[in-house]
Amino acid sequence: MxxxxxxxxxxxxxxxxxxxxxxxxxxxxxxxxxxxxxxxxxxxxxxxxxxxxxxxxREQQRTRHLVTATVVRDLGEVPPESDPDTTTARQTHRRVLADWTAPDGSHRHGPALTDVKSPDTGDHFRLWTDPQGRITTRPLDSAxxxxxxxxxxxxxxxxxxxxxxxxxxxxxxxxVRGRFARWDQAWDRAGPDWGKAGTGS
Structure with a gap:
């Protein structure tokens, strides 16, 4: 250093x-x-x-719930770069139309992501939701x-x-700049007589 x-x-x-x-x-x-x-x-x-x-x-683990969803229809593959929740670069997700029951008991229907490679109608998968059944991300873990x-x-x-x-x-x-400035001033004062015999005597 x-x-x-x-x-x-x-x-x-x-x-x-x-x-x-x-x-x-x-x-x-x-x-x-x-x-x-x-x-x-x-x-x-x-x-x-x-x-x-x-x-x-603690808040996320309290308010986020893992529920079981049922595939209604396959909507196609999701490119890995468009899925921010992908845990590994090799993991691919499929977008499906699904039904699920929210933690509050209400029935939900809508698009969701699944890691099932070839989802068929009636297949089950797990997803994270909030208490009202809205899809959310996996809760943060302590580690x-x-x-x-x-x-x-x-x-x-x-x-x-x-x-x-x-x-x-x-x-x-x-x-250093101040030091150089003082040197310049000293040279300016000594400049006219510098090198002459008898200077400073």
């Missing part, structure tokens, strides 16, 4: 400038923030995401929710690390 490279300026050196020491302090602060603040940020974001997602898991929370926490920690490093680089860039 580039932040660590600035720490060499802590060495005792008679040529060490004030800006060198400032860069060393900046590198140390950035390193401490990356080592402490980034993991804490990741943990907080991950914990918040875990809490929210697990609440969603998937935890995976998403871990990814969110990791992403937050990496983002925090990137922001700290970007801020350090910006500050160093501004210090």
């Amino acid at each position: 580039r932040a660590i490279s600035g720490l060499w300026r802590w060495r005792r050196n008679p040529l060490c400038r004030t800006t060198d020491l400032a860069e060393a302090w900046l590198a140390l602060v950035a390193l401490m923030l990356i080592a402490v603040a980034a993991p804490v940020t990741g943990w907080l974001v991950g914990a918040a995401a875990q809490h929210s997602l697990q609440r969603a898991v 998937t929710a935890t995976t998403h929370a871990v990814l969110a926490g990791t992403g937050a920690a990496l983002l925090a690390t990137g922001l700290v490093e970007a801020a350090r680089r910006l500050a160093v860039w501004r210090m």
Whole structure:
């Protein structure tokens, strides 16, 4: 990491400038923030995401029901890319006209997706519905929710690390520009007499 490279300026050196020491302090602060603040940020974001997602898991498992539907008519194959709920790339779905009974006891009729390869009239398949019988997606499971929370926490920690490093680089860039500006001013003052015998004596 580039932040660590600035720490060499802590060495005792008679040529060490004030800006060198400032860069060393900046590198140390950035390193401490990356080592402490980034993991804490990741943990907080991950914990918040875990809490929210697990609440969603409980809600979905409470309100989504697996019911048995009966095929009325085959409506054809669904291209895999148009089905966002396909669990694997090789799994294909058929679109069928079906009848089913909602959890509230009402009878439903409409198009649905099934993984039955060659659905015939009268075939049975399972689908997820809400309490009123409207087709919905499979409820989120606890393990998937935890995976998403871990990814969110990791992403937050990496983002925090990137922001700290970007801020350090910006500050160093501004210090270097200031240093070059001071050098230009010094050269402008010394320019007319530079190289002449007796200059500065």
